[in-house]
Amino acid sequence: MGVAKHGEGTLGWLRGRNRERVLGALRERGRISQADIARITGLSRTTVHTLVAELKDTGVLREVEAGVPDFRGGRPSVLLMLRESSLAVVGIDFGHSHVGVAVADIGHNVLAERRCDLDVSHDARAALDAAARMVDEVLGEARVERKSVIGAGIGIPGPLDRARGTAGSATILPGWIGVRIGSEMHDRLDMPVEIENDANLGALAELTWGAGRECSNFVYIKVATGIGAGLVIDGKLLRGATGTAGEIGHTTLDESGALCYCGNRGCLETVASGPAIIQLVGPLNGEVPTLASIVELAVAGELRSHRAIADAGHEIGIAIAGLCNLINPERVIVGGLLSRTGEILLQPMRESIRRHALLAVAETLDVRPAVFVERAELLGSLALALQTSTDRMSKAAEA
Numbered sequence: 245m246g247v248a249k250h251g252e253g254t255l256g257w258l259r260g261r262n263r264e265r266v267l268g269a270l271r272e273r274g275r276i277s278q279a280d281i282a283r284i285t286g287l288s289r290t291t292v293h294t295l296v297a298e299l300k301d302t303g304v305l306r307e308v309e310a311g312v313p314d315f316r317g318g319r320p321s322v323l324l325m326l327r328e329s330s331l332a333v334v335g336i337d338f339g340h341s342h343v344g345v346a347v348a349d350i351g352h353n354v355l356a357e358r359r360c361d362l363d364v365s366h367d368a369r370a371a372l373d374a375a376a377r378m379v380d381e382v383l384g385e386a387r388v389e390r391k392s393v394i395g396a397g398i399g400i401p402g403p404l405d406r407a408r409g410t411a412g413s414a415t416i417l418p419g420w421i422g423v424r425i426g427s428e429m430h431d432r433l434d435m436p437v438e439i440e441n442d443a444n445l446g447a448l449a450e451l452t453w454g455a456g457r458e459c460s461n462f463v464y465i466k467v468a469t470g471i472g473a474g475l476v477i478d479g480k481l482l483r484g485a486t487g488t489a490g491e492i493g494h495t496t497l498d499e500s501g502a503l504c505y506c507g508n509r510g511c512l513e514t515v516a517s518g519p520a521i522i523q524l525v526g527p528l529n530g531e532v533p534t535l536a537s538i539v540e541l542a543v544a545g546e547l548r549s550h551r552a553i554a555d556a557g558h559e560i561g562i563a564i565a566g567l568c569n570l571i572n573p574e575r576v577i578v579g580g581l582l583s584r585t586g587e588i589l590l591q592p593m594r595e596s597i598r599r600h601a602l603l604a605v606a607e608t609l610d611v612r613p614a615v616f617v618e619r620a621e622l623l624g625s626l627a628l629a630l631q632t633s634t635d636r637m638s639k640a641a642e643a
């Protein structure tokens with residue numbers, strides 16, 4: 245039997261707990277309808293209605309219009325949001341060659357953001373210093389005081405060793421070996437920080453604001469220089485035992501295939517990653533193209549680029565089919581630079597999934613492009629900060 249806290253189980257205690265669950269849903273979603281609060285919290289509509297009325301009376305909540313009329317063509321539906329929007333979170337995205345920083349209020353409005361080009365991969369400390377300076381700048385621009393910031397989310401472009409708080413692969417971020425990203429950033433910012441890899445952040449951005457809204461089970465796949473997946477199961481990100489869940493790029497497709505930088509042979513990345521596609525396309529007009537230019541050329545109808553990306557889509561589909569057989573998601577959301585090619589990548593991917601997955605799994609699966617490409621990681625780092633900070637606030641309120 246558990247030890248009951250003072251007042252635990254009484255009506256007043258239960259009411260306080262339910263109120264905190266409603267507030268938790270509002271912090272997590274930013275703007276939300278009463279029906280969705282009931283769905284997320286599992287509370288009855290009557291309970292939600294009573295609590296919302298009380299929170300509106302005391303000025304904690306306010307109503308905002310949804311903007312678009314509902315599908316029945318009626319009046320625009322009314323959404324609720326917290327008034328305490330003076331609280332804010334910070335998001336930091338470290339790419340290989342850029343740093344992005346943004347600040348958002350807990351009503352999910354992005355207040356300011358900026359991005360600067362920097363060689364992040366080879367000089368971790370310079371990148372961490374630059375990020376800390378940019379946090380000062382965006383807070384100033386948004387007129388947000390540092391004491392109002394309840395947490396920061398940080399993204400790095402590669403696997404993460406969650407136990408040590410360091411980058412998990414020296415081959416992806418050579419300058420970050422042994423750097424304790426969390427504590428280094430905490431020292432510079434003086435606020436709670438949370439770290440996550442790029443594919444998981446893309447999944448969080450899509451879950452919170454993009455193609456994964458209202459979807460509890462989906463796979464987000466980032467197809468860019470590398471290939472990684474973020475898995476959302478029952479509305480939560482799956483991180484695995486050490487935080488490397490979703491490394492779909494290192495699924496073996498051909499045991500005797502080319503050697504991968506991870507040390508194995510024939511990984512998906514040896515046939516469908518950025519460097520593999522660049523090598524396959526080869527020089528065009530005497531020049532080795534970048535991945536971005538191959539994407540543009542494919543969209544413009546250049547045959548070699550088009551074919552290389554379509555073939556990558558086919559190979560990625562094989563790995564996704566296996567994954568879908570295991571977790572049976574509703575949706576596969578395709579992000580990253582290559583998703584810019586749209587159906588050139590997606591159509592062969594769908595065909596390949598249909599060919600390699602169980603019929604029951606493939607026929608209900610919806611494969612669609614991500615909403616966010618360029619800002620996926622930065623928005624994901626904000627979503628991570630919002631989620632972890634509000635979880636912390638809810639736990640503190642319950643204690």
Ligand SMILES: [Zn+2]
Nearest residue numbers: 494504506511
């Ligand atoms: Zn590999």
